[in-house]
Amino acid sequence: MKILHVLNNSAAVALNKEKQEVIAVGQGISFGKKEGDTLDENKIDKVFERVGHKKKLQVIY
Template sequence: MKIKSILNNSALIALNDENQELVLIGKGISFQKHPGDRVDTTKIEKEFICGKETTNELMELLNEIPSRYFELTEVIVRHIRRKLNQIINLHFIVRSYQFCHRKSRGWYIPRFHAAG
């Protein structure tokens, strides 16, 4: 796989051997990399194969999210997997960013507590 474009240190767009675009996410997967470089497949944590229009929308969204949210989310996901043994997806990264973004703008965010 070769890197097509860098989104941030933790996300990139790559082309596989069939020339399909993939969104790859993993801690440091893009660090000190450039378009045309080979992807370090040991760093891939999430892989998404998308249609062209979906890839463009996802790229725009991922470009807006600072890399610290990917790193924070990865820490949270690892903790949840250890405690609950559940799989978490990209949706959680986006929601985490949206939550922090709204909170930083002073928007009211209700608190929810687990029953029991």
């Protein structure tokens, strides 16, 4: 996943393989990263994506 915006050391807004914006959460996944870097998929605990056109998020794994 490519980072679009670092939220904190453990969360980032990123693009998934389908080019959708998601929020990825995991211990230290964003530490030392910046926009354009890739996330280590092994460190990701949860991924949230938007459902439909509403601003509701759903855990996808």
